[in-house]
Amino acid sequence: MKSLADKLVPESVKKLIPYQSARRIARNMNSEGHLWLNANELESCCQYGDISQGRNDHYNRYPDFLPFDIASSYQDYCQLHHIESKNKLSESAELIAVRGADEAIDLLVRTFCQPGNDQILVCPPTYGMYEFCADSFSVKTAIVPLLDNFQLDLANIDAQLEDTSIVFLCSPNNPTGNVIHQQDLVTLLEASKDKSLVVVDEAYIEFAPHTSALHLMNDYPHLIVIRTLSKAFGLAAIRVGFLIADASVMTYVSRLIAPYPIADPSAEIALKALSEAGIKQMQQQTQELIEIRNWFTAQVATLAIVDTVYESNTNFVLIRFKGDHNLYDYLLNKGIVARSPANESSVKGCVRISIGAKASMEETLEALKSFQ
Numbered sequence: 001m002k003s004l005a006d007k008l009v010p011e012s013v014k015k016l017i018p019y020q021s022a023r024r025i026a027r028n029m030n031s032e033g034h035l036w037l038n039a040n041e042l043e044s045c046c047q048y049g050d051i052s053q054g055r056n057d058h059y060n061r062y063p064d065f066l067p068f069d070i071a072s073s074y075q076d077y078c079q080l081h082h083i084e085s086k087n088k089l090s091e092s093a094e095l096i097a098v099r100g101a102d103e104a105i106d107l108l109v110r111t112f113c114q115p116g117n118d119q120i121l122v123c124p125p126t127y128g129m130y131e132f133c134a135d136s137f138s139v140k141t142a143i144v145p146l147l148d149n150f151q152l153d154l155a156n157i158d159a160q161l162e163d164t165s166i167v168f169l170c171s172p173n174n175p176t177g178n179v180i181h182q183q184d185l186v187t188l189l190e191a192s193k194d195k196s197l198v199v200v201d202e203a204y205i206e207f208a209p210h211t212s213a214l215h216l217m218n219d220y221p222h223l224i225v226i227r228t229l230s231k232a233f234g235l236a237a238i239r240v241g242f243l244i245a246d247a248s249v250m251t252y253v254s255r256l257i258a259p260y261p262i263a264d265p266s267a268e269i270a271l272k273a274l275s276e277a278g279i280k281q282m283q284q285q286t287q288e289l290i291e292i293r294n295w296f297t298a299q300v301a302t303l304a305i306v307d308t309v310y311e312s313n314t315n316f317v318l319i320r321f322k323g324d325h326n327l328y329d330y331l332l333n334k335g336i337v338a339r340s341p342a343n344e345s346s347v348k349g350c351v352r353i354s355i356g357a358k359a360s361m362e363e364t365l366e367a368l369k370s371f372q
C-alpha cells in the first residue's frame, strides 16, 4: 500500500538517484580496503597547531555521509533518557543527524514540495524558518494563526489540509513558549492522515520533555519530529540537529541529504554531549536554567509596566508590556539585546527575552525596573 510520503513526493524526487559520494559508495560496498584513493583527499593529516588533535586524527578524510554513531547515540538518548517512558521511539522510526534543525526544515520542504505547485501550512506566531524555506523554494505558505490562547485553530487548519503537503508545528513554540495541547495534535494527526505530513519542531523539548510527540509516531507514521543540540545542550555553534521520521518518509529525505552533512569536529563534540555524563550535565543545566527563568518571570510579573508574562516551557520568556512602550529599544539602549517578534499582530509590542545566567537576568530585571 502507498504511504502518504509516496503520494506526496514529487516525481523528480522519486526518480532522483542520491549523489554517490565516495563514503556512500564505500559504505554500500562494505569494503575493507587498505589504500583509500577514491575521494581526492590528502593521505596524511596536516598539523595546523593542535587543531587536528581530534578523536582519530582523521581530518584529512571526508566524514561518514550519515554519521551512524551520533544517530545511534541520539536514539539511545530518546529511548533511555527521556523522563517519560512513553517517549520511546516507534519500531519503524528512523533518525538522521543534520546540520541543525534548520537543515531538517529545509530538507523536508525540498523533499515533499514541488516549487510553484505545493503549499505548506504554518500557525503564527511561530518560528520563521518554515515560511522562509518555503518562500526560498517557491512553495506557497498557508497561514492559520494560533488562537488567542496560542493553541491550534483546528477548524481552519482542517479546511486547508487537502491542499497542504506539510503542516509545520512548533512545540514548545517559539516565540510564545507554550506547548500545543496533545489532544489537539492527535485530532490534527487523525484529520491529516491521508493528506499532509505533520512536522513537530521540538527544538526546546528538553525544557518540557514529558510533552514530546515522539510516542505518537507509532500510530501516525506521517508525524515527523525535529530536534537539535542548539538549545538545552548548549551547542548552537556545532550545528547538529536530528530528523526523526518513519522509514517511508526517510527513504525520500535521505536522497536529498548533503554528501557529508556533519563535520568530524562537530560529531566528536556531539558524541560527548550524548554520552551518559553529557546528558546528565545537560539535565542539570536545564534544571538550573528553569529555576532562573521561574525566578525572573515571577519578578518581572510584579512590575507596573508589565501586562502579561506568558508561561514558558522553554529557555526564553515572552512579555507583553502595557501601553505603547517600546521596551525592545529601551533595553537595546542599555546594551541588552532582546528580540521583538516580527510582523505578528497577536504579539505586537511583546519582547522575547532569552534566559541567561543569573547575573544577566538580574541586570535585565534592574533595567526593566528603572523604565519610566
Ligand SMILES: Cc1ncc(COP(=O)(O)O)c(C=O)c1O
Residues within 6 Å of the ligand: 099, 100, 101, 102, 103, 127, 170, 174, 201, 203, 204, 227, 228, 229, 230, 236, 240, 241
Ligand atoms: C523552534 C526552532 N526550531 C529550530 C531552530 C534552529 O535550530 P538549529 O540551531 O538546530 O538550526 C530554532 C532556533 O532558534 C528554533 O527556535
